[in-house]
Ligand code: HEC
Ligand code: HEC
């Protein structure tokens with residue numbers, strides 16, 4: 146309420162300022178009184194008083210409500226992610242203000258903890274909230290990551306916030322997540338040694354980056370960049386550690402999962418070489434009503450800022466939109482083709498296993514499925530790939546297509562050898578049919594989730610877990 150009052154006062158006082166000195170003084174006094182009054186209340190946020198423009202624009206990401214059901218767009222991915230929670234629900238990203246509510250409500254994070262089951266790691270909170278680094282400090286990193294996601298839910302009180310990117314209360318940039326500090330050191334770009342331009346990209350790279358939960362370290366978040374940050378280098382890291390996220394229930398493939406490698410793809414782009422970063426395109430400098438420049442904290446689509454940002458180096462916006470649409474269509478077509486090859490490979494492997502194939506026979510084709518699906522995922526999980534680094538995206542999909550073609554040729558020989566002449570492929574024409582193929586009943590999961598929301602989240606969690614719901 147007090148927050149709201151301050152906001153209203155600020156909005157009202159703006160036009161007044163341009164009238165007479167008296168009204169300026171009165172508005173100023175009113176503001177001051179309100180400010181000092183609200184400072185005494187626990188509710189008001191000091192960052193709002195100190196940096197109103199940045200605060201307001203940060204709040205405005207709540208306007209970006211749209212998000213797409215990716216499983217409905219690409220039902221084949223349900224088969225590729227069978228055996229993991231990604232097959233249950235997967236949506237495109239939206240505004241930062243929804244970060245906590247969306248991870249709370251997605252079917253991926255399930256419901257109440259089942260007795261005797263360890264459940265999901267609290268590490269899932271790591272890239273949603275400044276409460277994550279706070280809890281790491283309080284409990285130790287493994288004390289945090291070893292805890293349960295639901296058990297820490299009541300501790301979560303904010304979405305992606307000032308202190309996720311700044312030394313709290315100041316404009317100095319910061320990298321509060323230990324996994325990100327480690328990762329930047331691994332690629333020999335330690336945060337403290339970077340100029341502010343690179344630091345800006347690295348603050349985004351805390352979260353917009355691929356990671357895995359380290360099983361031998363209580364599921365703490367780790368960024369697998371020991372050998373570098375390309376798909377090849379990360380694959381080498383996982384392969385030498387014999388790491389896998391889950392065993393695919395259909396083909397028995399030890400699966401690797403990529404997560405939003407936006408930082409990785411950007412870092413190898415022409416833009417990165419020219420010093421054009423995430424901040425240039427998604428958080429450009431803008432002017433307030435008085436003509437004072439400030440950084441627009443409404444992190445949103447880059448194309449909104451075409452005139453301000455892109456036009457200094459590129460031609461017309463219409464031409465850019467056309468170019469982006471064309472690149473997106475090329476990438477999408479390659480990805481859809483590759484997905485159907487991957488789905489077929491999983492079922493051909495199943496047919497071979499069912500007919501008595503052995504590991505020595507299957508090793509090559511199973512590794513081909515693992516490696517091809519990894520590259521597909523490293524491309525598809527990278528939001529905005531078609532704009533950030535289309536060249537690398539296309540190379541990944543082409544190489545994956547080659548790998549899976551090789552894998553399926555090997556499978557065909559095995560099937561032939563075992564006299565299998567029929568493979569049952571699933572119906573992947575819709576989300577419903579693909580869910581049916583893997584035996585997932587969405588309605589049941591939704592029902593369980595609703596009970597959890599009603600009994601736990603509605604009663605005990607901070608309202609931030611409800612934004613947009
Ligand atoms: C996702 C990261 C991120 C979050 C969250 C964030 N900032 Fe920033 N902020 C930046 C970056 C990056 C810059 C500036 C970069 C530059 O100098 O180019 C910046 C610049 C600033 C500046 C310097 C003046 C200006 O406008 O350029 C202030 C003040 C500031 N932020 C305040 C805040 C406040 C207050 C919040 C919370 C309401 C906040 N920031 C949240 C990343 C963030
Ligand atoms: C603390 C983690 C974190 C940091 C830091 C962070 N993001 Fe995000 N970002 C997220 C999450 C989580 C989402 C998805 C929110 C959702 O869909 O509920 C997201 C969504 C987005 C989106 C999609 C917005 C939309 O409306 O579709 C963009 C663009 C984005 N982030 C860019 C950035 C940039 C640029 C930076 C650095 C200035 C940054 N993010 C820093 C976690 C983070």
Ligand code: HEC
Nearest residue numbers: 349353407408411416421422423426446447448528529532
């Ligand atoms: C040259 C400008 C440019 C740079 C640099 C850039 N982006 Fe983007 N980004 C775009 C464009 C263009 C899109 C496509 C959609 C849009 O924003 O218009 C996009 C899309 C995204 C999306 C997906 C949004 C959605 O809702 O699907 C995310 C997330 C994102 N960028 C984050 C980042 C991060 C993090 C970085 C830095 C590591 C970065 N971007 C660097 C221009 C840029």
Ligand code: HEC
Nearest residue numbers: 414415419421426447448451454455457458532533534535
């Ligand atoms: C400082 C100059 C600069 C700015 C600012 C800039 N770009 Fe670029 N961009 C380049 C250069 C240089 C290339 C590589 C040559 C080319 O393809 O035109 C490029 C290439 C691209 C490509 C082709 C893909 C690729 O990686 O080769 C896209 C798409 C693109 N830019 C979009 C954008 C958008 C959208 C914005 C604004 C949000 C933007 N750029 C801002 C310099 C810039």
